[in-house]
Amino acid sequence: MKSPATISPFQLFFVLLQAQIGIGLLTIPYTAQVGAGKDGWISILLMGLFVQGGIAVAWLLSSRFPGLTLYEFAPLLVGKIIGTVLTLLYTLFFFSIVAHQLSLFLSISSNWAYPRTPHIIYAVLSVAVTVYLVKENLRIMARFLVLVSFLLLSIPFAILPIINHFEIHYLLPVASNGVGAIMKGSEKLVLAFSGFELFMWLYPFTEGSTKAKWKAAAGASAASTVLYSFVTFASYAIFSPKEIKVVPEPVLYILKEVELIVIERIDLLFLTIWAVFVLTTLMIYLYMASTGLTHLLKAKEHRKPLYVLAVLVIPLAIATENRETLAGIGDKLNSVSIVLLFFIPIVLLIVALIRKKREESV
Amino acid sequence: MAVWRSGEDSLFSLSATANTKHQNSDGGPFSLSAAENTKQLTALLGQSGDLKERSFLFKNAEGKLLYLETIVDSIRIEESILRPLSETDMQKAEEALTVSERQEMADSEKALTALLQGKVLLFFEGRSICIACGVERFSTRSIMEPMNEKVVRGAHDGFVESxxxxxxxxxxxxxxxxxxxxxxxxxxxxxxxxxxxxxxxxxxxxxxxxxxxxxxxxxxxxxxxxxxxxxxxxxxxxxxxxxxxxxxxxxxxxxxxxxxxxxxxxxxxxxxxxxxxTFFALYQSPDDYNDRTFPGSFYRLLRFFSFFIAILLPGFYIAIVGFHYEVLPPDLILKMQGGVQTIPFPPIIEVLAMEVAIEIIREAGIRLPTPIGQTIGIVGGLVIGDAVVSAGFVSRTTVIVVALTAIASFVAPSTEMSTATRLIRFPLMITASLFGFYGLMFGLMFLFIHLCKLESLGRPYFAPMAPFNLKNVLQDTFIKQPAWKMNTRPLDSRPLKEVAESDSREWKKK
Structure with missing residues (x-):
């Protein structure tokens, strides 16, 4: 399903960045401490390294098939049936990420600021604004995603006023929880870093040299790694290891205490900005899911599949408002994402290397 | 429809247009008799009152002159058509005429179109053509500075109706x-x-x-x-x-x-x-370029700031009063509380009513003669604004917000843009009243997605922000660089020649 609209490596950078930064911006300090305790920020850096490996695999794979997305080159490598199964798997995965992120978004929003608005209203609004953008082509999406990336600048500005409240001794001695704990912490973070795999779909639509594309993808992941670990570092430096265990969104709690001269509750503004990042993630994944469905149905355009998925995602997202249930679903998705984000691309790459397949040879 | 280029005898090549029109009338080629030809055209025009016919003699043969007296210059008819024809020694009429623009026509439909454009048609007995001479009279007002695009410095002329x-x-x-x-x-x-x-x-x-x-x-x-x-x-x-x-x-x-x-x-x-x-071109004013770089950039930034005030401030106020009053510092809350608490209406009604009132005052004053318009402004703005607060219908803060918004919406240097900002704020006010900050966020996302989708003549409307182009953004979008730094044209219209300026300040290097 190749649409003629292409994007530049510069736009690819921001598309991937916006795909990665979403719910995680608020929840990652909590997720990381579950396994690694106060060394969670090292787990994030470590995960960033793994992701760079994942990007390298994706890049090697895609540069062998420069004109094809994973949906198109997988059948060439592993046969039509397994290829279709893979397409189905990825489409389902993207779709469930949309549903999961949306329901997390709804539950955090209602917990934090909007307890009396029914979930379905924000679900419908979110899906409406998402569809409004996603029904356009990739280029227009990229334009918008670059535009909203200016909001990322607000994150350092929000954290800056609290630097003098940092209690660095909460973090010392560094890495004292041991390598095992740090690795365990990383394992939980795959879902937060998901987004880099989209490189394998966006590659053929990006202009420029293969190296420029790799730089954009690697740069996007590096940027989100730095941002995530910065936010996590700041959270752990404010909350003691014991406190952080009971604070699911530490960033908001920190910002609640910050006062600027005219604004008392920065957290409410930050929550609004964070909502934009969640919505951009939803946009990209819903686009991916709808192109996947388009591919499966051999449809001409992604609009009709998009509308179907958009309608389906609302009941799924509001099905459960329970935080524990959602966390359980998140854990399962996390395990699945290890397979889909790392394992399958590696297998595909090995097959490609063994069978010496390239786009020109088929 | 016919398209033709300047420099050619443009006004006369109307054939394609003319052929599609007047299909019911019996047009066609001219006959040899001048009287019959004029009669034919008169019939086509339906005996219009301002159609004049005049006879003259040229080399002892009768000729006819046909024109619409309301749109031709009678002095020029006399000086460049009638007098030369009566005094000339030339054998051919064409050589005698001293009008600069003339063309022969053999078809009554073409001739009719020319007649309607203010040409004078000349018929000669024994010739099956007419000569159309351009002696139109243009009625124009004098060139003045446009009322709604005044500048402090720079050229003060403006286009007219001609x-x-x-x-x-x-x-x-x-x-x-x-x-x-x-x-x-x-x-x-x-x-x-x-x-x-x-x-x-x-x-x-x-x-x-x-x-x-x-x-x-x-x-x-x-x-x-x-x-x-x-x-x-x-x-x-x-x-x-x-x-x-x-x-x-x-x-x-x-x-x-x-x-x-x-x-x-x-x-x-x-x-x-x-x-x-582009969106940003609508925010450029000729004044920017006559200003020095710093003031030019400052006022342009101020205009974008005003854009956000104009679309967001009432919504923001509604969201804060209705949902998130805790965003404000305690001292400010205490100050506002007294005014807001006693108001019998929810903030959305309060603000909406005042916004609509201001729009009514604007619309009422806009077409009135200046003295009455000013009176309306004073009655509407001061009297109503003050009375409505004293009566306790609307809080003081609301009046401040609404007034600031109204002023900010007039800052855009393009009338259409200023109207647009005034309209955009209404949906944002409603979403803010329903969903607080999230409502504003959703509203703004719709707006910016819309901006990213919009195209003008097929080119992206929100360039150079989306698609992002740092060079153009820094050159002449939010700030205005000195003229010698504006080396290239903006890329949004894909100009053939990108370089607009180079090394104008080379003298400085020596």
């Missing part, structure tokens, strides 16, 4: 051989001349072609207001934002043309339509 004068204003400023002027005749009944003007060496030919395609597909009875033309050629008419720039200032029109944009003029209107434009 297309020829407007083109003259452009030609006077731009003596480039690349200046292309193409005419199109539009309007089934009004037969309005529309000019497409561009700089051949800069404007992208694809855009020019697209513009011609759009203009040529117009099929309408009348065409004399720029609004008609805008609606016909604009990319998305169902958008709150204007995708064309309308200006009455020659300097603004030319500056945009030099960026590779295309100008559209309609005869009978002083407004020039410019396409493709």
């Amino acid at each position: 297309l020829n004068t407007n083109i003259a204003l452009i030609r006077e400023r731009m003596k480039s051989p690349g200046l292309m002027i193409e005419y199109v005749q539009l309007g089934e009944k009004t037969n309005t001349r529309v000019a497409i003007i561009y700089e051949k060496e800069i404007a992208n030919p694809e855009l020019v072609e697209e513009m011609k395609r759009r203009v040529n597909s117009i099929d309408i009875d009348m065409m004399f207001d720029p609004g008609f033309l805008e609606d016909m050629v604009e990319d998305t008419t169902l958008s709150p934002l204007p995708q064309v720039l309308q200006t009455e200032r020659p300097d603004r029109a030319i500056a945009n043309m030099m960026d590779g944009r295309i100008l559209l003029f309609g005869d009978g209107s002083p407004t020039c339509i410019i396409m493709p434009v």
Whole structure:
């Protein structure tokens, strides 16, 4: 399903960045401490390294098939049936990420600021604004995603006023929880870093040299790694290891205490900005899911599949408002994402290397 | 419809248009008798009261003169047609005539169109043609500075209702051989001349072609207001934002043309339509370029700030009062509380009522003579504003917010943009009253996605922010660099020639 609209490596950078930064911006300090305790920020850096490996695999794979997305080159490598199964798997995965992120978004929003608005209203609004953008082509999406990336600048500005409240001794001695704990912490973070795999779909639509594309993808992941670990570092430096265990969104709690001269509750503004990042993630994944469905149905355009998925995602997202249930679903998705984000691309790459397949040879 | 180029005998090559019209009347080639020919044309015009016929003698043969007395210059008829014909020694009438513009016509339909444009038709006994002479009289007002686009410094002239004068204003400023002027005749009944003007060496030919395609597909009875033309050629008419720039200032029109944009003029209107434009071009004022860099940039930034105030402030206020009063510092809450608490209405009703009141005052004052308009402003603004607070219907803060918003909405240097900002704030107020900050966020996301989708003549409307181009952003978007740093034209109109300036300050290096 190749649409003629292409994007530049510069736009690819921001598309991937916006795909990665979403719910995680608020929840990652909590997720990381579950396994690694106060060394969670090292787990994030470590995960960033793994992701760079994942990007390298994706890049090697895609540069062998420069004109094809994973949906198109997988059948060439592993046969039509397994290829279709893979397409189905990825489409389902993207779709469930949309549903999961949306329901997390709804539950955090209602917990934090909007307890009396029914979930379905924000679900419908979110899906409406998402569809409004996603029904356009990739280029227009990229334009918008670059535009909203200016909001990322607000994150350092929000954290800056609290630097003098940092209690660095909460973090010392560094890495004292041991390598095992740090690795365990990383394992939980795959879902937060998901987004880099989209490189394998966006590659053929990006202009420029293969190296420029790799730089954009690697740069996007590096940027989100730095941002995530910065936010996590700041959270752990404010909350003691014991406190952080009971604070699911530490960033908001920190910002609640910050006062600027005219604004008392920065957290409410930050929550609004964070909502934009969640919505951009939803946009990209819903686009991916709808192109996947388009591919499966051999449809001409992604609009009709998009509308179907958009309608389906609302009941799924509001099905459960329970935080524990959602966390359980998140854990399962996390395990699945290890397979889909790392394992399958590696297998595909090995097959490609063994069978010496390239786009020109088929 | 016929499109033809300037420099040729443009006004006379109307055949294609004329052939499609007057199909019911019995036009056709002329006969040898002058009297019969004039009778034929008179019949076609239905004995119009201002149609005059005059006989004359040329070399002892009778001739006839036919014209519409309301749109021709009678002195010029006498001086350059009648007198030369009676005094000449030449054998052929064509050689005797001293009008600069004349053409032979053998067809009554062509002749009729020429007659309606203010030509004088000459018939000679024994010749089956007529000679059309251009002695039109143009009624124009004097050139004045446009009322709604005043500048502090810089040129103070403005376009008028006559297309020829407007083109003259452009030609006077731009003596480039690349200046292309193409005419199109539009309007089934009004037969309005529309000019497409561009700089051949800069404007992208694809855009020019697209513009011609759009203009040529117009099929309408009348065409004399720029609004008609805008609606016909604009990319998305169902958008709150204007995708064309309308200006009455020659300097603004030319500056945009030099960026590779295309100008559209309609005869009978002083407004020039410019396409493709960007959102940011609508925020550029000729004043910026006459200012020094720092003030120029400051005032431009101020305009964008005002854009956000104009669309967001009432919504923001409603969201804070209705949902998130804890965002404000305690001292401020105490100050506001007293006023807000006693108001019998929810904030949305309060603000909405005041916003609508201001719009009513504006609309009421706009067409009234200045003294009455001022009175309305005082009665509306001061009396109502003060009385409504004393009566306890509306809080003081609301009045401040509404007043600030109203002033900010008039800052945009383009009337259409200022109207657009005033409209956009209403949906944002409603979403804010329903969903607080999230409502504003959703509303703004819809707005910015819409901005990213919008195109003007097929070019991205929100350039250079989306798609992002750092060089253009820093050059002339939010800030205005000194003229010697504006080396390249903005890329949004894909100009053929990118370089606009180079090394103008080379003297400094020596």
